[in-house]
Amino acid sequence: MLLNLLEETRYEKVPVKIYPNDTEASLDVAKRIAIIIKQKQAKGKTAVLGLATGVSPIKVYTELIRLHKEEGLSFKNVVTFNLDEYYPIQPNSAQSYVRFMKEHLFDHVDIDMANVNIPDGTLAEQDIAAFCMAYEQKINSYGGIDVQLLGIGRTGHIGFNEPGSAPNSGTRLVTLNNLTRRDASKDFGGKENVPTKAITMGIGTIFKAREIILLAWNGKKASIIKKAIEGEISPDVPATYLQNSDNVEFIIDRDASVDLTRFDTPWLVKDCVWDDMLIKKAVIWLAKTLDKPILKLTESDYNSNGMAQLATQLGPVYNINISIFNNIQHTITGWPGGKFNADDSQRPERANPAVKRSIVFSPHPDDDVISMGGTFIRLADQGHEVHVAYQTSGNTAVWDDEMLRYVEFAMDFARSQSQDAAYLEGLYKGMVSFLKAKTPNQSDTEAIRTVKGLIRKGEAIAGARLAGLQDQRIHFMDLPFYDRSKFDKNVSFEDDIQQTMQLLQEVKPHQIFAAGDFADPHGTHKICFEIMLEAFNRLRQIEDWTKDCWIWLYRGAWHEFEIHEIEMAVPLSPQEVLRKRLAIFKHQSQKDIPVFPGDDAREFWVRAEDRTQETARLYNKLGLAEYAAIEAFVRWKFE
Incomplete structure (x- = not known):
């Protein structure tokens, strides 16, 4: 058994423990930390913890809080040193790691805040070097760190030790990588608001810890995890330096492990x-x-x-x-709604009924045409009863100046018709005043959110009409969670589920198309899918039409399903590629430079065309027919 495991893991250069999910993993890590605290406490000694921020350790901290409140775990003998902090930043800022640690751990346990150490983002720059030296000396004064928690960034950074960091580096001021700042842009309301620098423990500092635990969850981290575990040691991927440590363990979930050789x-x-x-x-x-x-x-x-x-x-x-x-x-079909009166034994979709009721769930108001616009057009052209459901308003992704331009248009139109524009003028002044004082990532006022949502609604209607839909089959759900989550982290989704159930009962579809981008479990696509699936599963218990309904997953503008995963491949003609492009163009607020462009500088229509053309190219290279483009789908399997 041991020999087999060694053979399986021979590409892996660090110990790796894989859990079914991040919850089980986090419970185990919290238990390990609790044991260290209790052992130190029994000896009358101080437990020294190196702590990380970000999504990865949150459930660990949640379990530590539970252990404190329900099982009496005390933090009075605990001293903590955090890995890093943005610079410059105020400790009460929504994005500061001081605030993060208080909200996720310190405010809920009995730790003495005098024992909490976090790099100071308020220092004058000339004072940082002395602070960093004192930080190192303070860690040493406690005999070093007992257990150090780490996350890993997509650049391979640990702490904020970005590519190029030296393996013996100490605590210092660093410049943040462009990708790191892009990943933080959502928290700061745009990349331009993300600090360009940070104070971080060095790799050399991290190495001195008696135990190092690196946490990584979800498929978004899979590629960098493979590099960190199996790649050559390189300053280009700082996490690879951990291969030199005898005290490190990577704790990852199944989704983060998928690119490791033994699974891939x-x-x-x-x-x-x-x-x-x-x-x-x-x-x-x-x-x-x-x-x-x-x-x-x-x-x-x-x-x-x-x-x-x-x-x-x-x-x-x-x-x-x-x-x-x-x-x-047999995955290739020009009939995504099934071909009537044809042998469907080798086709991905059923032949009957001839006319299907199809509903496309679009998390944002443009995911439908970007991700499956050609299939959308094909279904409508082939006479199926196609509905589209825009699950959120997408108001977050509209530039402030774009919003003001529409209000200015409304005022000018009112004046041109000799109508009283006083209400609009007052509203406009309030908007301008708010935006001038708006802080990074501050939620917009209700009026601003409404205008931004209406902008995207108008664009979505235009795109759906171009695809061939009738207005009565265009549904704007505006699910409540989307705006509610901007003000409350503890969001209930029950009203979202009920609303989705109502729409499904109204349409009674034979086909559901839903966004299957699950790499980011906290993203809107994932949440929207889970709402839809929960609604459908409830209806499966009570309504017979659900037994004849298939769910097809599509992917977004960034990446496609792997070829071996694809179960329905819809080829597009050059004319359909152009028509899809024109439908995407209707979303003018998302053209050129969208608010949240992600890692890719290409416009959405270019990404969409490149992605579908690449899928067609791969099919052709495998020896199949050559098409202009292919949109791909995977059928959802119920357990």
Whole structure:
């Protein structure tokens, strides 16, 4: 058993423990920290904790609070040192790590705040070097850190030790990486509001801890986790320095582990149990690795690339190639609503009923046309009863000056019609006054949110009409959670679920299309999907029409499903690609430079076209027909 595990993990250069989810992992980490505190307490000694901020440790802190309140865990013998802090920043700022630690831990336990140490974001810059030296000396005065919690950024940073950091670096002032600032932009209401610098413990400081635990959750961290665990040690990925430590352990959930070799390409490290999906994945991987069409793969190709077991057990390999080629071929359909009076045994969608009621759930007012605009158009053109449900107003993603321009237009129009514009003028002055005093990430007033939402509503209507929808089939849900979450972190979704149930009962769809971007579990797409799924699952218990309803997942503008995952591939003609582009153009507030562009500088329509063209190119390279573009879908499987 040990030999098998060592073989599986031979690419991994640090100890890794993988949990089913972040909740189980966090409970275990909190238990480990509690044991250290109690052991120190029993000896009359101080427990010294190195603490991190961000999403990763939140559930650890929640469990520590529970242990304090329900099981009597005391923090009176605890001294803490936080990894980092933005610079400059005030401790009462919504984004400061002082405030974060108070809200998520310190205000809820019996720790002496005199024992809490967090880098000071209010210092004069000339005083920082002395502060950093004193921070190091204070850690040493307690005999060093007993256990250090770490997260990991997408640049591979630990603390704010960005690419280029030295392995022996100490506490210091650093300049933040562009990607790090982009990732923080949502918290600050825009990247331009994110501080350019931070004070951080150094990698050398972190290494002195007697125990180091790095936490990472969800698929968004999978690629950087693979680099940190399996990659070569490099200043380009500071987390790789942890490979030199004898005291480190990576604690990750299943989603964050998916790119590790033992899960991503397990045939390279062990004998596999070859189910249909794994065979398909392996054969596609082999074709892409060798840049060969599937039907040209040979037994030698299999044997030379870790797939000899598959060739031996299920060969000859040409039969495997034909089977996988046919499987991929059958995912392609020009009839996303099913082709009536046709044999549907090899098609991804059912032939009957001839006219289907389809509903496209769009988390934001443009996800429908960006992500599946060609399929949207095809369904309408083929005569299906297509509905679109815009789940949120999307008001957060409208520039302030764009909003004012619309109010100015309304005032000018009122004056041109000799109407009293006094109300609008008063509203406008209030808006301008608010925006002048607006702080980073401060929520807009209700009037501003309303105007921004109406801007996006008008754009969405124009886009849906261009796709061929009738106005009565365009639904604006404006789910309450979206605005409510701006003011209250403890959000209930019950009214959102009830509203979704009502719409589903009204439409009774045969098909549901929903956003399947789950890499960020706290993102709007994930929340909107969970609301829809909960509503549908409740209806499954009481309404018969749900038994004939299929749910198809689509992806957003940033990335596509892997080829082996795709179950329905809808090819687009050049004319449909152009029509989709024009539908995206209707969302003028999102053109050029959107408020939240993500990591990609391309406009949404360019990203969408590049993504679908790349999917078509990959299909073609595997030996299938050449199309202008392909939109891809995966069918949701109920447990």
